[in-house]
Amino acid sequence: MFDNLSEKFSDAFKNISGKGKISESNIDETLKLVKTALLEADVNFKVVKNFINNVKEEALGEKVLKGVNPGEQFVKIVHEELAKVMGDENTSLDIERTGPIPILIVGLNGQGKTTFSGKLSLHLRNKEKKKVLLVPADTFRPAAKDQLKTLAKNMDMDIFDSDLAKHPKDIAQDALAFAKSNDIDIVIIDTAGRLHVDEELMGQIKEVRESLNGYNPEVLMVADAMTGQEAVNVAKSFHETVGLTGVVLSKMDSDARGGAALSIKHVTGVPIKFISTGEKMKDLELFHPDRLAGRILDMGDVLSLVEKAEQAIDQNEAESMMKNLEKGKFTVDDFMKQMDMMKNLGSMGSIMKMIPGMGGMLREVGDLSPAEDEMKRMRVIINSMTKAERQNYKIVKESRIERIAKGSGNTVVQVKDFIAKFKQMEKMMGGMMQMMKGGGMPSMPGMGGMPGMPGMGKPKKKRKKGGQWGGGFF
Structure with a gap:
C-alpha cells in the first residue's frame, strides 16, 4: 500500500534530519522532493500545491516547538497536513436510526462493487450487529446476481431474489418492502457498472437514487485505488448526478499510487469511508486518514493492528x-x-x-x-x-x-x-x-549479551548461520 510514495517521502526527509533548526533554505529541497513524489503518485496538482504551501507555512511559523528535534517536528507537520487532505477523521455510515436503511452501491464496471457489497454486509452484521439484506440490481450483467448469491451463501447472509427484468428502481422498492416486513435493518443494493460519461445509464442510476429519497440512503461509490486521478474525476461526476455520501477505495493491497486517496476528499468534498485491503470477505477496513498518513510516513498504525488482533x-x-x-x-x-x-x-x-x-x-x-x-x-x-x-x-x-x-x-x-x-x-x-516475572533479560538464542542486564552474558557457543534470515528462526 503506497510503498513507492512511502520510500520517496523517506528519502526526502533525509535532507532535514540532523539539522539544528527548520529554515526556509533547508526545507525547500525537502518540499521539492515531496512535491515530486506526490505528483508522480498522481495526486491532483491543486491538492499538491495547497499541501506544500500549508506544510511550509506551518514549518516556518511560530508553531514549531523549541527544543524538539526539527526533523521529527517536520515529519509531524507533514503527517497532520496529509491527514487533513484526506479528511482528518473517519466518517461513519449514518445507520443508527430506524430501518430499513438503503445503501446504494455505484461505480464504473470492474471496480469491485459486488465484492464490496459482500464485504460490507459482513462488516455490518459482525461489527455493527445489524440484520442485512443483499439486493442484486445489476440488470446488465446477470452473472452479478449469481456472484452475489454465492457470496451470500458462503457468509450465511440474506439475499433478495430480484427480478432482473424490472427497472433497478422497482427492484429497490420491492427489496425495501420485503425488508420492512422481515425486520431487516440494512438493505445493500448492488447496481450495474456504468461509465460516468454515459448519459442514459447515469440517468437510470439517478432515477434509482430519487426513488430512495424518503429513506435518506447512503450512496457509496466504489473506485479502484490503482486508477489514481481518474478515480477523482469519476467520483466528481457521480457526486454531481446522485449525491454521493461516501467513497470506497478497492484494491488497496495492490501497488496503489495514492492519487485517489490523497485527492478525492479535497476535490469532491466526499469522504472516503472504507478501504478494501484484500480478496477475502474480511479484508475491509474503516478509512482513518490519520492512520493512513502514519503508514505512508512509516510511523506505523498500531491502532489498526490492535483492532485486527482483537478480531483475529x-x-x-x-x-x-x-x-x-x-x-x-x-x-x-x-x-x-x-x-x-x-x-x-x-x-x-x-x-x-x-x-x-x-x-x-x-x-x-x-x-x-x-x-x-x-x-x-x-x-x-x-x-x-x-x-x-x-x-x-x-x-x-x-x-x-x-x-x-x-x-x-x-x-x-x-x-x-x-x-x-x-x-x-x-x-x-x-x-x-x-x-x-522479574528475572531480568534472558539469554536469547543467537544473540550476544547486554552489559549490566541479568541473564545477558556472553553466549556459550557461536551458533551456525541459519536460513534466509542470517541465523534467525527462518
Whole structure:
C-alpha cells in the first residue's frame, strides 16, 4: 500500500534530519522532493500545491516547538497536513436510526462493487450487529446476481431474489418492502457498472437514487485505488448526478499510487469511508486518514493492528497458551496456534508496515516470501506429527523423524532443522516468561549479551548461520 510514495517521502526527509533548526533554505529541497513524489503518485496538482504551501507555512511559523528535534517536528507537520487532505477523521455510515436503511452501491464496471457489497454486509452484521439484506440490481450483467448469491451463501447472509427484468428502481422498492416486513435493518443494493460519461445509464442510476429519497440512503461509490486521478474525476461526476455520501477505495493491497486517496476528499468534498485491503470477505477496513498518513510516513498504525488482533486472536486460545508458558511449557501445538493467529492478522509484510519504523526495514529486507514459505513448510511438518509428538517434541527420534519427513514431503535434514529451530524458540519463550516475572533479560538464542542486564552474558557457543534470515528462526 503506497510503498513507492512511502520510500520517496523517506528519502526526502533525509535532507532535514540532523539539522539544528527548520529554515526556509533547508526545507525547500525537502518540499521539492515531496512535491515530486506526490505528483508522480498522481495526486491532483491543486491538492499538491495547497499541501506544500500549508506544510511550509506551518514549518516556518511560530508553531514549531523549541527544543524538539526539527526533523521529527517536520515529519509531524507533514503527517497532520496529509491527514487533513484526506479528511482528518473517519466518517461513519449514518445507520443508527430506524430501518430499513438503503445503501446504494455505484461505480464504473470492474471496480469491485459486488465484492464490496459482500464485504460490507459482513462488516455490518459482525461489527455493527445489524440484520442485512443483499439486493442484486445489476440488470446488465446477470452473472452479478449469481456472484452475489454465492457470496451470500458462503457468509450465511440474506439475499433478495430480484427480478432482473424490472427497472433497478422497482427492484429497490420491492427489496425495501420485503425488508420492512422481515425486520431487516440494512438493505445493500448492488447496481450495474456504468461509465460516468454515459448519459442514459447515469440517468437510470439517478432515477434509482430519487426513488430512495424518503429513506435518506447512503450512496457509496466504489473506485479502484490503482486508477489514481481518474478515480477523482469519476467520483466528481457521480457526486454531481446522485449525491454521493461516501467513497470506497478497492484494491488497496495492490501497488496503489495514492492519487485517489490523497485527492478525492479535497476535490469532491466526499469522504472516503472504507478501504478494501484484500480478496477475502474480511479484508475491509474503516478509512482513518490519520492512520493512513502514519503508514505512508512509516510511523506505523498500531491502532489498526490492535483492532485486527482483537478480531483475529481467540481469547481462550491465548489464555491457554499463557497458562502453559507460566508453567514453563511451550509445545509445538502452541507454536502452530501462534502461526494461525499471525496468518489471521494478514501477511508478514502488511503486519510489519503497521509497526512504527518497520516500513524502512521491510524495504531493506525486500521479499518476505522465503520466510512465509518457510512457515508453510513448518506447518506441513507439524501436521505430519502425532498429537503426542506435538505435545512433547523430545520423543521425536530418528525413526519418527523419517516418518514425519515422508509424511510431509520434506527431507530428514529439513525436519531436524525445524526441531532445532523449535528448541531455540522454546528457550526464548521460557526466557521471556522469566523476564515478565522479574528475572531480568534472558539469554536469547543467537544473540550476544547486554552489559549490566541479568541473564545477558556472553553466549556459550557461536551458533551456525541459519536460513534466509542470517541465523534467525527462518
